[in-house]
Amino acid sequence: MRNLKLTIAYDGSDFHGFQTQRGSGLRTVQQELAEAWQRLTGENAQIVGAGRTDTGVHASGQVVNVRTASTAIPDDRVAHALNAVLADDLTVVKCEHVPNSFHARFDALSKMYEYSIYNDTFPSPLHRRYAYFVRGRLNVDAMDQAAGRLVGRHDFAAFSGNNRTVHSTVRTVMMCSVDRSGPLITLRVEADGFLYHMVRTIVGSLLCVAKGERRVAWISEALNSGDRAQAGPTAPPHGLVLRWVRYPSGSDSIAGNTP
Amino acid sequence: MRNLKLTIAYDGSDFHGFQTQRGSGLRTVQQELAEAWQRLTGENAQIVGAGRTDTGVHASGQVVNVRTASTAIPDDRVAHALNAVLADDLTVVKCEHVPNSFHARFDALSKMYEYSIYNDTFPSPLHRRYAYFVRGRLNVDAMDQAAGRLVGRHDFAAFSGNNRTVHSTVRTVMMCSVDRSGPLITLRVEADGFLYHMVRTIVGSLLCVAKGERRVAWISEALNSGDRAQAGPTAPPHGLVLRWVRYPSGSDSIAGNTP
Numbered sequence: 001m002r003n004l005k006l007t008i009a010y011d012g013s014d015f016h017g018f019q020t021q022r023g024s025g026l027r028t029v030q031q032e033l034a035e036a037w038q039r040l041t042g043e044n045a046q047i048v049g050a051g052r053t054d055t056g057v058h059a060s061g062q063v064v065n066v067r068t069a070s071t072a073i074p075d076d077r078v079a080h081a082l083n084a085v086l087a088d089d090l091t092v093v094k095c096e097h098v099p100n101s102f103h104a105r106f107d108a109l110s111k112m113y114e115y116s117i118y119n120d121t122f123p124s125p126l127h128r129r130y131a132y133f134v135r136g137r138l139n140v141d142a143m144d145q146a147a148g149r150l151v152g153r154h155d156f157a158a159f160s161g162n163n164r165t166v167h168s169t170v171r172t173v174m175m176c177s178v179d180r181s182g183p184l185i186t187l188r189v190e191a192d193g194f195l196y197h198m199v200r201t202i203v204g205s206l207l208c209v210a211k212g213e214r215r216v217a218w219i220s221e222a223l224n225s226g227d228r229a230q231a232g233p234t235a236p237p238h239g240l241v242l243r244w245v246r247y248p249s250g251s252d253s254i255a256g257n258t259p
Numbered sequence: 260m261r262n263l264k265l266t267i268a269y270d271g272s273d274f275h276g277f278q279t280q281r282g283s284g285l286r287t288v289q290q291e292l293a294e295a296w297q298r299l300t301g302e303n304a305q306i307v308g309a310g311r312t313d314t315g316v317h318a319s320g321q322v323v324n325v326r327t328a329s330t331a332i333p334d335d336r337v338a339h340a341l342n343a344v345l346a347d348d349l350t351v352v353k354c355e356h357v358p359n360s361f362h363a364r365f366d367a368l369s370k371m372y373e374y375s376i377y378n379d380t381f382p383s384p385l386h387r388r389y390a391y392f393v394r395g396r397l398n399v400d401a402m403d404q405a406a407g408r409l410v411g412r413h414d415f416a417a418f419s420g421n422n423r424t425v426h427s428t429v430r431t432v433m434m435c436s437v438d439r440s441g442p443l444i445t446l447r448v449e450a451d452g453f454l455y456h457m458v459r460t461i462v463g464s465l466l467c468v469a470k471g472e473r474r475v476a477w478i479s480e481a482l483n484s485g486d487r488a489q490a491g492p493t494a495p496p497h498g499l500v501l502r503w504v505r506y507p508s509g510s511d512s513i514a515g516n517t518p
Contacts, residue, residue, distance in 0.1 A: 011384040089384045125270040125348045126317055
């Protein structure tokens with residue numbers, strides 16, 4: 001039995017999210033990886049992901065693990081072999097042989113997401129697929145201050161679309177900051193776990209502050225309320241990218257192993 | 260009579276280039292702008308572009324001018340009105356009222372193109388539309404040195420796919436440099452004019468140097484030969500973006516008028 005840790009990247013535009021929805025016939029990342037694996041090895045392996053991403057959300061450093069009895073493909077050929085059969089919007093960027101105990105979801109210490117906003121008078125055709133267009137002046141300093149108020153261990157119920165499937169809505173945010181480079185505004189948020197729609201609700205709420213509709217302190221009030229109705233709207237999925245997943249070993253899935 | 264200078268941006272992926280090919284039924288930037296203008300004003304205006312871009316080549320700061328007798332739309336509403344009828348892969352980012360003598364092509368002092376290469380072990384789904392994937396180690400220092408040898412006034416016949424339609428193949432390159440940021444390598448080249456496939460042939464040639472197949476000095480030999488067969492292959496179009504066009508007035512079409 002081998003356990004393989006795969007770091008994968010995908011353009012979420014044409015996927016109905018990460019997780020396979022049995023019998024739905026919808027295209028998902030998990031399903032396409034499982035099918036590619038079966039095509040190569042004949043084996044019906046389970047693909048365990050570090051986390052789900054919603055329809056339209058992208059990843060440059062998602063992590064999955066595959067436990068396999070197949071010896072058809074040596075470790076150092078797995079990524080090449082899978083990429084040869086996967087579509088070009090889903091790529092395996094790294095394959096590592098890990099202990100059998102490794103579990104992509106349970107062992108994850110934290111994940112980092114980036115959300116991109118294109119802020120200008122008119123939208124940019126070259127950014128429209130991977131950044132949310134917002135017209136008009138945005139106060140990025142206020143946005144960054146509000147973002148900073150979310151750092152720490154909090155109950156994020158107010159920033160989650162649906163909490164019915166989780167035991168607890170308490171999460172620890174290690175980093176939450178916003179900066180601007182020309183017309184592009186980027187939110188970076190690292191946490192030990194994310195609730196459903198959490199980053200997108202944070203973005204929607206920070207935009208209320210950035211537009212001057214709300215004060216910086218309001219974000220703390222919304223957080224403390226525990227009430228989804230007190231936070232801002234959910235920003236669209238296409239600006240969101242799962243950048244990396246951190247594990248105890250130190251083998252972070254930071255994609256882009258620059259030669 | 261009004262003369263309007265429009266700065267436009269487009270994702271070239273689904274266009275058969277800038278220039279209208281009469282009767283072809285192919286989708287072009289010029290044709291869609293002319294149709295949008297006609298739909299808004301009823302006027303069959305001529306759209307003059309600063310330069311042609313090939314099928315698949317993008318722009319963030321292409322410039323066109325439109326001479327119009329129509330008073331249907333005030334200057335400050337032209338961009339909004341056109342964007343309301345244009346598809347989302349073609350956007351007017353600026354509209355300026357300019358003297359009747361202004362001609363987008365004849366008055367252009369220089370243009371700047373950027374070419375992006377994604378250099379890593381595996382391609383990136385999130386960069387695949389706007390960067391050319393090249394696997395393996397590339398020597399960016401050598402690439403940048405070779406690029407520097409193209410700066411100046413030279414006969415660029417060796418770097419042009421087809422010279423039948425031009426009087427002269429002499430052009431002045433003001434800037435030609437390459438740098439790397441993570442897996443992304445970017446060539447920036449500014450010239451007073453570009454020959455057919457010139458930037459893409461420069462990129463293909465610089466990649467021969469970057470891969471160690473050719474020495475830095477070879478680029479000068481290829482240039483001096485005046486023979487297309489002596490230069491490298493033509494790189495694909497999707498990594499190329501027309502960034503801006505410079506005019507005497509100082510009103511460069513550098514897109515992204517950050518609020």
